[in-house]
Amino acid sequence: MKYLEDAVVVSNREIRPGIWSMWLRSPQICAATLPGQFVHVKVDASLTPLLRRPLSIGRVHGDQLELVWRVVGTGTDMLTDVRPGVTLNLLGPLGQPxxxxxxxxxxxxxxxxxxxxxxxxxxxxxxxxxxxxxxxxxxxxxxxxxxxxxxxxxxxxxxxxxxxxxxxxxxxxxxxxxxxxxxxxxxxxxxxxxxxxxxxxxxxxxxxxxxxxxxxxxxxxLEQQMGCGVGVCQGCAVIVEGGDTPYQLVCSDGPVFPLAAVHPPGVA
Amino acid sequence: MTATASPDLSVILGSLSLHNPLLAASGCFGYGTEYDDVADRDNLGGFITKSISLAPWKGNDPPRLTEVSPGLLNSIGLANMGVEKFANEVAPQIVTGKSKAIVSVACKVMEEYEEVVALLEDVEGIAGYELNISCPNVKEGGMAFCLNPNITEELVARVRKRTNRWITTKLTPNMTSVSQGALASEAGGADAVSLINTLVGMAVDWKSRRPKLATITGGYSGPPIKPVALAKVWEVWNAVKIPIIGIGGITNWKDVVEFMIVGASAVQIGTALYADPNLPGQIAADLREYMRNEGVGSLSELTGSLKTDRGAMVGVPA
Structure with a gap:
């Protein structure tokens, strides 16, 4: 079962230069998730960034989960401005554990x-x-x-x-x-x-x-740029051996795959 | 609740009735069931499935997608499971409920369009077909069907002979006159036209000097294309008599109203669904509020209601 949940930010801090850790209270997702799954984060209510940002679920303690990311662009930078008490809309848990x-x-x-x-x-x-x-x-x-x-x-x-x-x-x-x-x-x-x-x-x-x-x-x-996060847009394809087609989707077939079967993008 | 407290959002597009004018655009709502956990499909008047081809298609090489904020560039390449699996395993699940299931069809040659539609005729409950003749991301077929009005007309006429169901064609903005494609669709027997598909676009990494998509160019969608889409809908409104479904960058109720004012009878929501699969429910609620506040009795009165002093300034074929 997937949820769209307004998660309350409990803490948000820079743990290393450019690397951030955020804890959020997200009872439905915490109860449903397993190691290896991810959440698709609505960074801001505006149109920038347009898409959600996929982040692996780190630690899960009770009804709280941890997200850890490195600032690499607009979306991940905007996440550093989020203060405790604010809600972020999460779609998850997503993917195969x-x-x-x-x-x-x-x-x-x-x-x-x-x-x-x-x-x-x-x-x-x-x-x-x-x-x-x-x-x-x-x-x-x-x-x-x-x-x-x-x-x-x-x-x-x-x-x-x-x-x-x-x-x-x-x-x-x-x-x-x-x-x-x-x-x-x-x-x-x-x-x-x-x-x-x-x-x-x-x-x-x-x-x-x-x-x-x-x-x-x-x-x-694996990680890959994503659109929907649920297998709809087919944007996050990677080359994986052993499926019906040469490609599988990181968001819904993965992100976990057999180590021996995966190929980097552009190398068939 | 009084009747006026809950305005009726229904619209009629020829033989197709929708309980509201909001459709999910092809490629942005999967096969129809993927969002079931988190979004009520019935918030939509209908939805267009991912394009279905005769045989399964694997799609293009990755990377297939890159955000060009606040827009999206993609080169998915119509990856899909093929008509046989779709008809047997998926279609029966999507024809329930009050949201109308419209199947998008995309093929390499005309005969395959006829064959796919003929196979789907056996599936009860499908409300109609959207012929995707405008995908910029495939080497064969795709946009080529739309660029030549004679081919468009012949294709629609051939599919028309195979079905009594409602048909719309999805048109490309990547041609000099989109109304040529709309007129050809109308002449071929289409019940409606859908526009616009994505604009051909490109993104480059300045540092590596490499394209951000494996296919180099892709299709650009999202809020930045709305002005282009509005202009194309207005052009087509002045050219054809069949209903128009407006598509391009819709993210809120005002966008919907604007598309209807320039000639659309319904709209499709696309890229914005990725960020918020519940957007149609919100827009439907906002549209009711708008109708109450503005005293709009029926959404159909909006269609083509643009107020101009000088008439259509666009080139309309005689």
């Missing part, structure tokens, strides 16, 4: 930069269900971490930064590969589930470097 693999022996979550928020939601879901889970995050440096400096999660997850800056220095695929190799050694690779979200560079690197065909499950959540 991650497969919540409860029978896996291990769950490896891999986020790249702003790809982290939906994985935080998934991470907390697994933790609540007492299921073993590791969350990896890859960033350029500290300024790209989509968590506030006082966020307890900062000390729970495995962070790899290209610049180092006190974290493991390098690419996030390196510790992920090490963990998968260890799982292979103890014979549990085939019962491991991998979930990822991040820029195409990360998606391609995971496709190339990890033995995803040997895993129990390997999924990726």
């Amino acid at each position: 991650f497969t919540r693999e409860v029978n896996a022996s291990h769950r490896v979550l891999v986020g790249g930069g702003l790809g982290l928020p939906p994985l935080v939601y998934l991470y907390e879901w697994f933790r609540e269900h007492d299921l073993p889970v590791t969350l990896h995050l890859g960033v350029s440096g500290r300024a790209d971490i989509p968590l506030a400096e006082d966020d307890p999660l900062l000390n729970e997850i495995e962070i790899t930064a290209e610049n180092g800056e006190g974290f493991r220095k390098g690419l996030v695929t390196e510790p992920v590969l090490e963990q998968l190799q260890a799982l292979e050694t103890d014979g549990s690779l085939g019962s491991t589930a991998l979930y990822s979200c991040g820029p195409w560079g990360l998606v391609n690197a995971l496709q190339r470097t990890i033995p995803h065909s040997q895993l129990k499950l390997a999924e990726v959540s």
Whole structure:
């Protein structure tokens, strides 16, 4: 069930330069949503921006949900001006969630930069269900971490930064590969589930470097410019193998797809 | 509630009666059921489905869509499930309720239009057809059917022989004289004309020097095209006798009234539905308020009521 809900903004703050976190009270959507889904946000009642903005649902605590975004244009910039107490109209929850693999022996979550928020939601879901889970995050440096400096999660997850800056220095695929190799050694690779979200560079690197065909499950959540968010306009097509056509819609067929099946735009 | 407290929004377009003049434009309301969770379909007088072709179409390469605020540029390319699946699986779900289901048809050759309509004749409850002869985003067919009035007339006449249902043609603004297409539609036996489809447009990333759509050019829609649409509707109002459905950039009740004043008997709401699928309900309520406040007894009295001192200034074919 999808809802059009006027959600009340509880807090809105800049957690890193240009990266914002907003909590909203949205009881209907919070009750219906699952990790991997998103909301389509009406940024302003005016005609600018014309379209809603799709944002992954980050943490869900009770009747409140978190949205995290980087300012990249008019719509995301306007969201930074929204004050607590104001309502934003949300359409959601939208899209297909991650497969919540409860029978896996291990769950490896891999986020790249702003790809982290939906994985935080998934991470907390697994933790609540007492299921073993590791969350990896890859960033350029500290300024790209989509968590506030006082966020307890900062000390729970495995962070790899290209610049180092006190974290493991390098690419996030390196510790992920090490963990998968260890799982292979103890014979549990085939019962491991991998979930990822991040820029195409990360998606391609995971496709190339990890033995995803040997895993129990390997999924990726994609983003794409969207019109309607519900499969009406067919604007958010991506190239995905295994469907009736070469294309699938990020908004309604996805955003979660099998890692091995997706192709970057323009590369068939 | 007294009768005057709830003005009647109904309009009549030839053989098609609508409980209000608000239709959802093709491509902006899916196959008809996608918004059911969040919007009451019956707030619409009717809706035009996504264009249906004979075989399924995969659509164009991504990226297919980019916002050129406050407008939208798209190159979807009429991706659709094809008539067989539509007729068997979808159509029976959309012909219930008081909102009229009108099926948009888009094909590559004339014979396919005839075949698709013939197949849809077996589905009870479809109120009519909108022949999409104006899509700027497909290589074959599409806009080419509209650019040549002789072809338009022949196509409409051929489809006319296949159905007694109501037919409208969707016309392009991307030609010198849209009234040529309207006159050809009328001559071929169309019950109405719908205009305008999107304007050919383009968006470029100045930094990468790449087009923002994979197809380079696309169709431009949204609020910025309203003045163009109003001018085209006014031109066609002065050319044909069949009803006109106005389309282009409608976001509120005043836009609807303006389209009717320049000649439309009904309107289609398009791009704005993406932002607010409940917009038709709001506009319908606002139109009732307008009728009460302005003492308008029937919306049909608006159609073509533009007050001019100098008559039509547009080129109307003799």
